[in-house]
Amino acid sequence: GDSVTQTEGQVTVSESKSLIINCTYSATSIAYPNLFWYVRYPGEGLQLLLKVITAGQKGSSRGFEATYNKETTSFHLQKASVQESDSAVYYCALRGDTNAYKVIFGKGTHLHVLP
Amino acid sequence: ETAVFQTPNYHVTQVGNEVSFNCKQTLGHDTMYWYKQDSKKLLKIMFSYNNKQLIVNETVPRRFSPQSSDKAHLNLRIKSVEPEDSAVYLCASSYSNSDYTFGSGTRLLVI
Numbered sequence: 688g689d690s691v692t693q694t695e696g697q698v699t700v701s702e703s704k705s706l707i708i709n710c711t712y713s714a715t716s717i718a719y720p721n722l723f724w725y726v727r728y729p730g731e732g733l734q735l736l737l738k739v740i741t742a743g744q745k746g747s748s749r750g751f752e753a754t755y756n757k758e759t760t761s762f763h764l765q766k767a768s769v770q771e772s773d774s775a776v777y778y779c780a781l782r783g784d785t786n787a788y789k790v791i792f793g794k795g796t797h798l799h800v801l802p
Numbered sequence: 803e804t805a806v807f808q809t810p811n812y813h814v815t816q817v818g819n820e821v822s823f824n825c826k827q828t829l830g831h832d833t834m835y836w837y838k839q840d841s842k843k844l845l846k847i848m849f850s851y852n853n854k855q856l857i858v859n860e861t862v863p864r865r866f867s868p869q870s871s872d873k874a875h876l877n878l879r880i881k882s883v884e885p886e887d888s889a890v891y892l893c894a895s896s897y898s899n900s901d902y903t904f905g906s907g908t909r910l911l912v913i
Binding site for chain 2: 725
């Protein structure tokens with residue numbers, strides 16, 4: 688079945704430093720799944736950060752970027768300069784095709800930004 | 803306010819009891835979902851309904867049953883809870899295959 692693997696556990700970065708959270712996927716149901724990054728800020732619900740539905744394209748939001756790489760089956764999340772307010776849990780996710788009403792999530796990465 | 807609303811926020815119960823969680827969305831979406839987030843933070847889909855019809859029914863114990871009265875409501879009932887049911891249950895909605903909007907979750911503790 689479809690699956691998502693991302694950097695596990697907690698990532699600690701100092702403010703203004705760069706960030707990368709790795710995400711790779713395996714999609715057996717479809718050649719080109721839709722890819723997402725969701726985020727949960729402290730005290731808030733899970734919300735969509737960005738999405739890309741076309742291989743080779745880049746999505747961006749709030750200074751974060753992720754490029755859909757079909758060759759390496761990756762969708763890494765990057766930011767050039769993190770802020771303390773970026774501290775949150777980030778989830779990589781995909782939606783395959785055989786059952787489009789189902790999004791598969793990774794285990795989440797807790798980002799802690801030091802002031 | 804338009805959003806996905808879940809009640810209760812938190813529930814503690816004993817093994818063998820029945821519990822029911824409510825979810826309501828005021829976004830006009832036609833599809834609703836229940837996800838379970840376990841202690842390892844893994845989010846797994848349990849059910850999804852499109853226009854009141856069950857369209858995704860993952861392999862979950864039979865004691866779990868979704869209940870949908872209309873497109874805006876999707877409740878989750880658990881008959882005879884077990885310790886491994888302790889988790890956060892997240893409700894979400896979308897318009898067909900579009901982006902999800904999540905509720906804030908219901909945390910269940912089974913003692």
